[in-house]
Amino acid sequence: MEEGQSSIVSCAEKPKLLRTLFMLMVVFGKFGALTFGGGYAIVAMMEETIVRKYHWLTAEELLDLITIGESTPGPIAVNTATFIGYRLAGLPGSVVAVLSLVFPAWLIVVGISTCYLTFRENVWVAAVLNGIRLAAIVLIARACLNMGRKLERTALNAGLVCIAFALSLMTSVSALYIISGALLFGVLWFGCLIKRK
Amino acid sequence: MVCLTLFTTFFKIGLFTIGGGYAMIPLIQTEVIDRHGWMTLDQFTEFVGIAESTPGPFAINISTFCGMTTGGILGSVSATVGVVLPSMMIILLIAAVAGKVLSHWSVQAALRGAKPVVIGLIGAAAVSLLLHTFQPSLSWQMAGQVGMALLLFVLAMRYRFSALMLILCGACAGVFLQLCGISL
Numbered sequence: 001m002e003e004g005q006s007s008i009v010s011c012a013e014k015p016k017l018l019r020t021l022f023m024l025m026v027v028f029g030k031f032g033a034l035t036f037g038g039g040y041a042i043v044a045m046m047e048e049t050i051v052r053k054y055h056w057l058t059a060e061e062l063l064d065l066i067t068i069g070e071s072t073p074g075p076i077a078v079n080t081a082t083f084i085g086y087r088l089a090g091l092p093g094s095v096v097a098v099l100s101l102v103f104p105a106w107l108i109v110v111g112i113s114t115c116y117l118t119f120r121e122n123v124w125v126a127a128v129l130n131g132i133r134l135a136a137i138v139l140i141a142r143a144c145l146n147m148g149r150k151l152e153r154t155a156l157n158a159g160l161v162c163i164a165f166a167l168s169l170m171t172s173v174s175a176l177y178i179i180s181g182a183l184l185f186g187v188l189w190f191g192c193l194i195k196r197k
Numbered sequence: 198m199v200c201l202t203l204f205t206t207f208f209k210i211g212l213f214t215i216g217g218g219y220a221m222i223p224l225i226q227t228e229v230i231d232r233h234g235w236m237t238l239d240q241f242t243e244f245v246g247i248a249e250s251t252p253g254p255f256a257i258n259i260s261t262f263c264g265m266t267t268g269g270i271l272g273s274v275s276a277t278v279g280v281v282l283p284s285m286m287i288i289l290l291i292a293a294v295a296g297k298v299l300s301h302w303s304v305q306a307a308l309r310g311a312k313p314v315v316i317g318l319i320g321a322a323a324v325s326l327l328l329h330t331f332q333p334s335l336s337w338q339m340a341g342q343v344g345m346a347l348l349l350f351v352l353a354m355r356y357r358f359s360a361l362m363l364i365l366c367g368a369c370a371g372v373f374l375q376l377c378g379i380s381l
């Protein structure tokens with residue numbers, strides 16, 4: 001951590017800055033190319049590399065960062081990359097970290113989707129994709145159930161879940177508006193509760 | 198032109214993705230599929246599965262794919278940059294100037310409202326995809342689908358299979374049913 005802060009101060013030292021940028025590129029490039037299964041799998045790998053190997057952050061700082069990631073919009077991996085990059089090497093650091101995270105994933109998916117668009121008419125590929133579709137729906141359902149388990153058990157929360165569920169299934173209101181409404185409702189309802197205390 | 202629309206659409210999606218990659222699914226469903234018709238629901242569901250078994254953050258994979266099917270390589274760049282930019286800007290703002298903004302009561306209150314709603318939306322996405330995939334009829338096709346879906350669900354919930362394993366099982370199930378002469 002001390003090293004991280006001092007490297008912002010010493011941005012004038014060009015070779016050191018370049019070395020930090022290179023390290024960021026290698027580490028986040030690895031995250032982008034080698035982790036499966038989205039945000040939390042990457043977080044586990046970050047713990048190993050960033051906290052225990054390079055000591056760029058302490059374990060508590062990483063935990064704080066994950067909490068921030070959960071309460072700000074956007075993919076958690078991108079949020080963490082931005083923050084660590086900024087901490088170590090300022091704005092160039094965060095740009096390098098995010099680009100290295102995104103580029104390998106982008107490249108792989110460009111390749112895969114080209115194959116997908118070419119071969120999906122094939123009977124056997126179509127059979128595989130049909131099976132994958134079922135598995136994907138199961139994964140989405142599991143994500144929903146897991147998130148629901150962590151939610152505080154109150155009547156209000158249950159009501160909000162049901163209202164969002166019904167609005168989304170039965171009307172064609174965009175999810176953008178439903179989430180905006182929820183944010184507004186949160187400010188008014190919970191805001192009043194907090195203020196009263 | 199398509200690229201610009203892709204960029205703004207995914208910028209909006211990135212801005213409203215609260216609570217990790219899966220929160221993008223209902224947003225993509227309404228913005229990309231219903232509103233712009235850039236891809237079919239079947240394609241989208243297939244790619245959710247493929248994105249889960251591909252390295253890299255889920256959100257990046259899914260936006261790259263949407264961009265790629267709509268506007269080729271340039272489209273994929275626009276969509277991916279669009280989805281990354283809002284979170285980058287917000288985190289930079291927090292890191293650089295406004296570290297305290299997250300603990301402000303209004304932010305906390307807004308998030309408490311959004312959390313359950315996002316869960317409801319993801320649940321609705323799962324149900325609508327399920328309804329779209331199953332065409333109710335008394336046929337071997339239906340029986341095969343329901344059986345496979347139940348099996349995968351048990352593997353996911355009871356035995357906690359990883360996403361990659363589940364996708365592989367799904368792919369094998371698809372081939373198996375095809376061998377039995379049942380196309381899903």
